[in-house]
Amino acid sequence: MNRGSEPTLIASVQRALRLLEVVGQHPGGITAKCLARNTGLALPTTYHLLRTLVHEGYLAKLDDGAFIVGEQVAGLHDAAQAQQLRSTIRSTMIELREDLNAAIYLARYDDGEVVVDEIVDSPRTPRVDAWVDFRHAAHATAVGKCLLAGLSKDERTDHFRRHPPEDLTPRTITGLRELVERPAPALVVDTEEYSLGTACMAAPVRIADLPVTLAISFPVRKLATTRDYVRPLRAAADRISRSLAVAGDYPSRN
Known part of the structure; x- marks a missing residue:
């Protein structure tokens, strides 16, 4: 396949989905810093995506700061x-x-x-x-x-x-x-x-x-x-x- 026929992918969506995958692998929750480390994303980018995912209900933030899968994913x-x-x-x-x-x-x-x-x-x-x-x-x-x-x-x-x-x-x-x-x-x-x-x-x-x-x-x-x-x-x-x-x-x- 030549480059001109490759599908256009939205990087921010890919990053958000990767965050969801990693959170799903940690039933007890995972912090933003650990998520950034696991995904290779910059910490500011990680925080920005996490805020959006929490706002939309795909993630939930616990009192200790860790993130878990939200009700929308269920x-x-x-x-x-x-x-x-x-x-x-x-x-x-x-x-x-x-x-x-x-x-x-x-x-x-x-x-x-x-x-x-x-x-x-x-x-x-x-x-x-x-x-x-x-x-x-x-x-x-x-x-x-x-x-x-x-x-x-x-x-x-x-x-x-x-x-x-x-x-x-x-x-x-x-x-x-x-x-x-x-x-x-x-x-x-x-x-x-x-x-x-x-x-x-x-x-x-x-x-x-x-x-x-x-x-x-x-x-x-x-x-x-x-x-x-x-x-x-x-x-x-x-x-x-x-x-x-x-x-x-x-x-x-x-």
């Missing part, structure tokens, strides 16, 4: 972990989309509502036309039915009290007894209950205290081949379950 760390988790989950969804040639959905049941957090589709695998909000169509979608299966009967009853099931297509199931009492299978399928011409399959994602599901949608004409979808869908749901278990949290977009 926030960045949490955000980075959440973004990495979302990236890992999305990669799994992309692989599943390519494997099954179907649109992929990740959804949760949170605070009494169905929330679709992620959709991975493409021009050749378009998402279902959400002509009715998924929050009001849990009874008619594999996504919603799988999530509701993770609730108690009382919670399902409460859901349908707030969102009475309505006929969305001639194939929509609206009977409360069946929707509330009938146990859902481990893998849920809806056949044109939400949208004519479209079928959907959903598998539970295992995470404590939060119903989550991974689902696919595809043209109903492919129903005859759905048994080929079962193993990849379950495997992807298990991979996401393991990612969430390691992270210890769900990457909510709220």
Whole structure:
């Protein structure tokens, strides 16, 4: 690479980041003089950068004059972990989309509502036309039915009290007894209950205290081949379950 094509770097930003790195290596704190010595920066420059970093919350100054990592860094760390988790989950969804040639959905049941957090589709695998909000169509979608299966009967009853099931297509199931009492299978399928011409399959994602599901949608004409979808869908749901278990949290977009 010739000099003219090298990126323009801002030296003060590089110095500030180096200070953050060194402070992070000293859990008990480190003084400005030691920081200057460790980084090779002039002491006046070190003080100037430290004042700025403290003002912005990236460092904190202790009573004895030592500097420690500030709350802003903790926030960045949490955000980075959440973004990495979302990236890992999305990669799994992309692989599943390519494997099954179907649109992929990740959804949760949170605070009494169905929330679709992620959709991975493409021009050749378009998402279902959400002509009715998924929050009001849990009874008619594999996504919603799988999530509701993770609730108690009382919670399902409460859901349908707030969102009475309505006929969305001639194939929509609206009977409360069946929707509330009938146990859902481990893998849920809806056949044109939400949208004519479209079928959907959903598998539970295992995470404590939060119903989550991974689902696919595809043209109903492919129903005859759905048994080929079962193993990849379950495997992807298990991979996401393991990612969430390691992270210890769900990457909510709220």
